[in-house]
Amino acid sequence: MKTTKSFTFDAAHFLPDHKGKCANMHGHTYRLEVSVARNNGILGNGGSDEGMVIDFADLKAIVKAEVIDKMDHKVLNDVLPFRTTAENMADHIFKVLTDKLQASGVIVDRIKLWETPDSYVEACYE
Numbered sequence: 071m072k073t074t075k076s077f078t079f080d081a082a083h084f085l086p087d088h089k090g091k092c093a094n095m096h097g098h099t100y101r102l103e104v105s106v107a108r109n110n111g112i113l114g115n116g117g118s119d120e121g122m123v124i125d126f127a128d129l130k131a132i133v134k135a136e137v138i139d140k141m142d143h144k145v146l147n148d149v150l151p152f153r154t155t156a157e158n159m160a161d162h163i164f165k166v167l168t169d170k171l172q173a174s175g176v177i178v179d180r181i182k183l184w185e186t187p188d189s190y191v192e193a194c195y196e
């Protein structure tokens with residue numbers, strides 16, 4: 071069982087040394103899909119999380135605090151310490167959310183990051 075929450079955020083960036091137009095500052099409305107699962111495969115048993123991987127609201131709050139608030143309406147080159155390709159961003163988001171969720175027995179199964187309406191990357195568990 072996988073549980074997914076989607077987000078959008080707007081940000082500017084440029085790719086140093088890019089051979090094409092992306093070397094120039096430009097913006098994207100990114101779409102981020104975060105899919106998570108239980109590390110033991112068993113859904114919550116008892117209490118508020120009964121029958122859930124994670125409450126949608128809890129997942130939303132974590133992604134907002136750890137990712138969206140740090141990237142939305144930012145110049146990504148100023149806030150991320152790597153070349154801001156969609157691949158590097160998805161890898162970073164995967165690691166940040168894995169660190170945050172692992173104590174509660176939740177794993178990040180997939181990060182899907184759309185940079186444009188027709189271009190996306192995926193970072194997947196194993």
Ligand SMILES: Nc1nc2c(c(=O)[nH]1)N=C([C@H](O)[C@H](O)COP(=O)(O)OP(=O)(O)OP(=O)(O)O)CN2
Nearest residue numbers: 085088092096098154155156157185186187188189
């Ligand atoms: N593998 C990757 N290739 C490119 C990335 C990336 O992150 N990973 N990024 C860019 C640029 O950021 C660019 O803004 C997006 O590229 P592209 O899809 O080519 O942009 P367009 O939507 O304008 O292209 P269309 O020709 O309209 O499809 C470049 N490459």
Ligand SMILES: [Zn+2]
Nearest residue numbers: 083092096098
């Ligand atoms: Zn771009």
